[in-house]
Amino acid sequence: MKTNVLNLFYLSFVFCLFFSCVLSSCPAPQIDGIYKKLIFNIPLKIVTNDTFRGCDKSVNYINMDGLGIEQVSGNAFDDFYNLVYLTLANNDISLLPSSLLDYKRGIEYFRIDNNRLDRIEDGTFKHFDNVREIHLQNNSIRYMGPNAFPKNLRLLEHVNVSYNSLTYFEPWPFIPEADPGDNIDVVFDFRYNSISEFRNSLNWIYNLIQPYEYAIYLSFNNFSTLTADMVYLYNPNYTGDPFPEFLSFRMNVSQNPFFCDCKLYPFVEFLHNSLFYFYKVEDFRYRCAAPYSLVGKDFFHDVPLEDFVCDVTDDCPSGCMCQEQPNNGYLLVNCSFSKDQNGQQMNKLPDKLPNPLYGKISLHLDGHNIRLLENRNYLPKLVNLILSKNRLEDVNQDALESMNSTQHLDLSENKLKYLPKIIQRFTIDKVRINSNQFECDCDMIWMTEWINLVPIEPNYDVKCNRDDDLLLIRQITAEKLGCKVVLEIVVVIVVLGIVIAIIIGAVVTARRCPYETKVLLYRFFGVHPIPWWPDPDPHAEYDIYISHYEHDIQARQWVRTKFLQKLEENQKKKYKVFYSERDLNIGGDLFDDLVTNMKKSKRIVFLLTNEFFDDERSIFEADQAEVEHRSSDNLYGRVIYILWNKDIKKRLKSDPWKSRVEGKRVLCPDDRFFWSKMRYELPLKPLPTPHPTDFTAMFV
Numbered sequence: 001m002k003t004n005v006l007n008l009f010y011l012s013f014v015f016c017l018f019f020s021c022v023l024s025s026c027p028a029p030q031i032d033g034i035y036k037k038l039i040f041n042i043p044l045k046i047v048t049n050d051t052f053r054g055c056d057k058s059v060n061y062i063n064m065d066g067l068g069i070e071q072v073s074g075n076a077f078d079d080f081y082n083l084v085y086l087t088l089a090n091n092d093i094s095l096l097p098s099s100l101l102d103y104k105r106g107i108e109y110f111r112i113d114n115n116r117l118d119r120i121e122d123g124t125f126k127h128f129d130n131v132r133e134i135h136l137q138n139n140s141i142r143y144m145g146p147n148a149f150p151k152n153l154r155l156l157e158h159v160n161v162s163y164n165s166l167t168y169f170e171p172w173p174f175i176p177e178a179d180p181g182d183n184i185d186v187v188f189d190f191r192y193n194s195i196s197e198f199r200n201s202l203n204w205i206y207n208l209i210q211p212y213e214y215a216i217y218l219s220f221n222n223f224s225t226l227t228a229d230m231v232y233l234y235n236p237n238y239t240g241d242p243f244p245e246f247l248s249f250r251m252n253v254s255q256n257p258f259f260c261d262c263k264l265y266p267f268v269e270f271l272h273n274s275l276f277y278f279y280k281v282e283d284f285r286y287r288c289a290a291p292y293s294l295v296g297k298d299f300f301h302d303v304p305l306e307d308f309v310c311d312v313t314d315d316c317p318s319g320c321m322c323q324e325q326p327n328n329g330y331l332l333v334n335c336s337f338s339k340d341q342n343g344q345q346m347n348k349l350p351d352k353l354p355n356p357l358y359g360k361i362s363l364h365l366d367g368h369n370i371r372l373l374e375n376r377n378y379l380p381k382l383v384n385l386i387l388s389k390n391r392l393e394d395v396n397q398d399a400l401e402s403m404n405s406t407q408h409l410d411l412s413e414n415k416l417k418y419l420p421k422i423i424q425r426f427t428i429d430k431v432r433i434n435s436n437q438f439e440c441d442c443d444m445i446w447m448t449e450w451i452n453l454v455p456i457e458p459n460y461d462v463k464c465n466r467d468d469d470l471l472l473i474r475q476i477t478a479e480k481l482g483c484k485v486v487l488e489i490v491v492v493i494v495v496l497g498i499v500i501a502i503i504i505g506a507v508v509t510a511r512r513c514p515y516e517t518k519v520l521l522y523r524f525f526g527v528h529p530i531p532w533w534p535d536p537d538p539h540a541e542y543d544i545y546i547s548h549y550e551h552d553i554q555a556r557q558w559v560r561t562k563f564l565q566k567l568e569e570n571q572k573k574k575y576k577v578f579y580s581e582r583d584l585n586i587g588g589d590l591f592d593d594l595v596t597n598m599k600k601s602k603r604i605v606f607l608l609t610n611e612f613f614d615d616e617r618s619i620f621e622a623d624q625a626e627v628e629h630r631s632s633d634n635l636y637g638r639v640i641y642i643l644w645n646k647d648i649k650k651r652l653k654s655d656p657w658k659s660r661v662e663g664k665r666v667l668c669p670d671d672r673f674f675w676s677k678m679r680y681e682l683p684l685k686p687l688p689t690p691h692p693t694d695f696t697a698m699f700v
Contacts, residue, residue, distance in 0.1 A: 026055035035085065037061035048073040060084040060106070067091060074099035087111035089135070098124045111135040113160065122147040130155055137162045137189070146170055146202045151177045158187045166193040171204040171234060173216050185215040196222035198230045206235035214250040223256040225263040243270040257289035260299045262310035262357070265326040271300055317350040324357050330383050331356035337367035345369050353378045360405065365390070375399045388412045388432065397422050411436070418443070424450050434458035440466035440476060442483035447473050520673070522680050543575040543683050545601035547621050549611040550581060555644060559607065566675065575682060595624050602683045604628060609644040613651055626660060640681055643668045
């Protein structure tokens with residue numbers, strides 16, 4: 001009995017020892033250079049915090065490669081604060097908990113490649129302050145959080161996300177604030193994904209500076225084109241050429257299935273015309289995957305610019321070929337000798353054409369049954385219109401007027417008998433009109449001069465028919481066709497029409513602007529509507545009395561340098577002016593002198609400035625001028641007000657000034673025809689008898 005008890009105790013001890021060893025299956029730490037390592041060899045399905053019971057938590061290297069791990073809990077490595085290297089590669093892990101790597105600030109190398117991950121969430125690497133390499137290749141990652149790689153990853157050197165399932169590219173590589181002066185490229189490897197587009201959900205704005213320390217590998221993805229939109233997505237305010245900016249992104253997108261069409265043209269065209277054409281040629285051998293004729297060719301260096309075209313099907317007329325040709329700068333719509341699906345040719349211009357990418361269209365409609373060139377909405381976009389070998393009998397004038405961008409118009413080999421004169425808006429070298437059925441007529445004499453402007457074939461030999469004789473249009477004259485009388489009648493009618501139009505215009509203008517009409521009649525013809533306009537005193541000493549606020553320097557300068565000069569120095573009509581700031585007697589009674597000289601003047605002119613309305617002397621003069629005005633004959637206006645600027649009008653809307661200016665002439669130096677109006681209002685002065693050689697200008 002005692003022996004059995006001892007045996008049972010012994011077995012229990014052995015079982016407990018074995019179970020303890022299994023639970024604490026941590027290998028003994030190994031010292032390898034600078035690392036204290038834990039290298040696991042026993043297969044595991046699940047890794048939790050308990051997995052490391054009994055392990056040395058001071059290690060800085062954990063290797064759990066190839067153990068068949070399927071799940072890792074978020075707290076598995078909580079107790080390892082000295083980790084520098086952690087690898088979970090070559091397992092079956094499908095989820096990387098975002099908290100797994102919290103506070104692992106010492107980690108420099110992290111590997112979880114060759115697993116089954118399909119997502120990398122935001123915040124997964126947020127505490128990786130010292131990380132240098134992150135390996136995520138050979139997973140099934142189709143989603144990466146926009147903030148998966150935060151700014152604090154300043155020491156980051158390499159991230160490998162190749163051989164995954166990403167379908168788009170965010171500016172992840174540009175977010176970490178790497179040191180631009182450490183001469184170490186920040187490498188992001190996205191090769192062998194399914195990336196076909198660029199996105200910017202981060203709203204990252206270009207802030208790269210030289211030297212550009214990024215290297216982004218996007219080879220072997222699904223990019224089919226490169227467009228300027230990609231550059232503007234990250235740098236919306238960029239105004240230069242997109243290719244140099246694209247180079248600064250340091251993206252290698254070679255080995256992608258590029259469709260070499262018109263969308264690639266802007267990049268290729270810039271490269272062909274810049275020094276970049278010889279820059280790292282082998283690095284930029286981007287090859288076409290389509291169309292078939294260009295497969296395998298380096299589209300940057302081996303494909304001519306004219307081969308970058310796009311076929312357009314929307315709104316393309318039946319039987320026609322529509323193709324964007326950016327090297328030519330237009331959409332080619334080629335319907336030459338074409339037939340629609342019913343085998344019919346066109347009998348009119350197409351109602352609609354595709355909307356051109358570059359705003360211009362070259363339309364080829366030769367070899368049809370079109371009888372009329374009529375207006376269409378797309379005609380202003382045409383740079384070329386080919387209508388030869390049709391049955392054209394008429395050309396709509398409105399159609400020609402709308403073709404303001406057309407460089408070449410071919411109307412040859414048709415049945416045209418006449419052309420509208422508006423066609424002269426095209427120089428003859430831009431038009432082909434040969435092989436038509438023109439009739440020699442007096443209405444087409446204008447064609448002679450038009451054709452002779454540019455004497456080139458075939459237009460130079462265009463002929464017209466007259467009584468079964470063919471005459472060269474460039475040689476016909478009105479006399480040959482007997483059009484002289486008709487021509488003279490036409491000239492008379494035209495001249496008469498112009499005269500009538502001028503008279504009607506003058507009458508309408510006079511009714512709408514009677515005062516201005518009178519002023520202009522006096523200015524140009526010396527005709528005053530009231531030539532017997534009386535002066536209050538024909539023998540008055542002064543023609544004009546002029547005054548303004550005495551302390552206004554600008555008003556004084558204007559009067560002295562411009563106004564008085566116009567009045568007193570004109571060689572044909574000189575006016576005698578009393579200017580109170582210049583001509584007052586010193587020592588006399590100021591107000592008496594002002595009144596006396598005002599009475600001696602035929603016209604009284606006030607220059608109104610803002611200060612005028614608050615000055616005692618100025619108000620006195622204005623009141624006295626009102627007295628003088630009322631004492632005069634009402635047939636003429638004796639007082640004239642000149643407003644220094646148009647804002648003064650506001651002061652004239654209330655009394656007493658509202659009453660003062662009523663019935664008086666109010667002018668402004670900014671008015672149209674100011675000097676002519678001023679002259680019209682001044683006293684009439686007879687012109688001196690001119691000397692035969694006196695051709696000096698009149699006062700205006």
